[in-house]
Amino acid sequence: MRLEVNGDHHEVTGPTLADALTELGWGEARVATALNGIFVARAARGETDLKDGDRLEVLAPMQGG
């Protein structure tokens, strides 16, 4: 299926958010996720199914004031 990940298009198999993160290379990474603008907790990624056209945000720790 086709996802929009951090603004870029990606093809993933899924079917869950946890699967997609592994495919995208973030399986072990410290990241936070939101699907179509809604927060998805780390613990819920395995039960969160994706569908074609979903918009995924994958955020990481970054410099801040």
Added chain:
Amino acid sequence: MRDFYGITLAPPLMLGTAQYPSPAVLEAAFRASGASVATVSLRREGGQGQGFWKVIKGLGVHVLPNTAGCHSAREAITTAQMARDLFETNWIKLEVIGHTDTLQPDPFGLLEATEALAADGFEVFPYTTEDQVLAAYLLQAGAKVLMPWGAPIGSGLGLNNRYGLKTLRAAFPDVPMVIDAGLGLPSHAAHALEMGFDAVLLNTAVAQAGDPVAMARAFALAVEAGQSAHAADPMAPRDMAHPSTPVVGKAWL
């Protein structure tokens, strides 16, 4: 002593992690400042987040994630939820920005987000103005700490409205308050602590100084001086001169 959701900060200095010339300078500045809290943000993972997190973990300080750049309560709430998942802390420096030029908080969005996040178990540090009425609403909404600005973020102007800040401090004597944003010089930080504020948060003043590590050290000294001065109960200012040398016993010449 007023604490921050059960945590006593020693020294009461929070330092931002942005805009340093390099990660090495960031680490050296933290060591020189002795800061007890590091503020961080969340951004789209572009390959640098994991390395940055290692640097922050290595500092061994409390981590305070922010919602910088959020312009609505909804956006700030979602960012806070993601921050809690990522940083494993209930602390959140809540920014809901109302204007792009001044980065002034949107009081209505801030109140809405504070209420929602406090009800959800977050320990909210709302970035606010010196507005005393808004402060009362934020406390009522569940915030147990306030972060009034000194001046607009990154401006380096210091304490823009000392009267307003003094009034705010006096109005809520039991509430821990951090002067956040706008500090440009160590003297600004010293002044904030002398006035009875419990901590200061700064970033640009250190990160963008010609020598960030030396400036971090200068802020550490200022914070210590300001805190000691407040504890020592400063004299009240007077409009007129008052001789410090005794008048009695002066010679007739």
